[in-house]
Amino acid sequence: MNAVEIITLILKISIFLTALGYGLKTTAEDAFYLFRNPGLLLRSILAMNIIMPVVAILMALLFNLPPLVKVALLAISVSPLAPLFPKKTSKAGGRQGYALGLMLVASMFCILLIPVTLEILARIFKVPVEVNSKALIITALVSVIIPLISGIAAQHFAPAFADKISNPVSRIALILLIVSALPVLVKMFPAIVHLAGNGTALAIAGFVILGVCVGHFLGNTAEKDDRSVLALATASRHPAIAISVASANMPDHHLVPAAILLYLLINAIVTLPYLKWLQKNKPE
Template sequence: MPPLLPRKESKAGGDEHYALGLMAILALLAIVVTPLEIMILQSVAGRPLEMASGTVVRVVLISTLLPLAAGMSLRAFIPGLVARIERPIALIAKVLLPVAVVVLLVAAAPAMLALIGHGGILIAMFIFLSVGLAVGHVLGRPDRNHSVVLALSTACRHPAIALSIAAANFPGEQFGAIILIYVLLGAIVAVPYLAWHRRQSRTALGPA
């Protein structure tokens, strides 16, 4: 799952500790599970596919485990420094991330439009995302704070791992646009689910 997802899940009312723990566990599992998935896809597709475990390890370490470990270490051993830099860093991230997203979308827009075509790929992605949200929500019950975390985590994928798999097996192709379409559609599909989740939470709490 994407490293930035736990923050989104926390804002949606999910259990922050559960979200971070789930991210760390899934990051570790990805090292073993991703090559196994490649083997399954290889047998289904009937063509040789490859994905070195070392590549997955590198992506997982750089994007998830090392930053998480660094943040935990700083908070544990230098809490005063963390208290001073936490707000400025969060502000910088809030500014830079939307700018980076806009730049990526503008640069990839022509390729994205060409891939969308008659909408078949959007329908397939919509079904995949919707099923992921539904399955994750059900498996996270009865705790609704776990349900929203597991729903979003089940529907989302780590873009860097997806890009690494695609680049390793189809080196002459460009896959950035298709991954951006999936990420963007995932954000859109999650909107009605999150709205429904908030209504359910308010109903369960009842009048103040």
């Protein structure tokens, strides 16, 4: 194995352990919170899987964006949530059960919705759109669905064991994430800076802001915690799946990973004021 393959493997292990760590701390009741609230489930799917792809399509049609930016936005809009998402919602005081349930549901739905959405995009733009369904399913299963369900099952059948190992698993995941992500970020930083200067940063920032607004508006008005979770979820996506979808449609473009990494950085910056506002207005 070369250095790139080793770093990639470490990153995949860290993502797996991150989702497993959340599952180990989650009861089955919390995990199925979203399924007990069908209205919220439908609004969540509407915000994430219908409105945001439409936003990405409109941005691609109405603005003179580089092809890479258009493909990156469309790939981001159809991707599910990343395993790091629940940590962000906990800072906002969001309901952990909703965040985890949303991550699980989004990952399951993406297997069906991404091919359908991409077929619609192909008809709109009148160009062939590619998707590696096998790679998509494997990524969703390995990075979210399997570790999360495994952790929830462990919490249900062996709660003492799950409680004992949850924190060590989460700490190991964080260490591996830092070890694997830093070299990638350093290597891609010049490309990220290059992209930020050609309008990509502005387009991505607009996409994230609209996502936060859409999610906040469609969140359960009776539960402010749910509003913050859906707002952050609508603006957040799984980088590995976004890269997979974008790369399948621009296989010769070496800046695809840089565009998705730029999205992650901008997302963190743009959502920071929203998080600060939520913390400031959190009930005592």
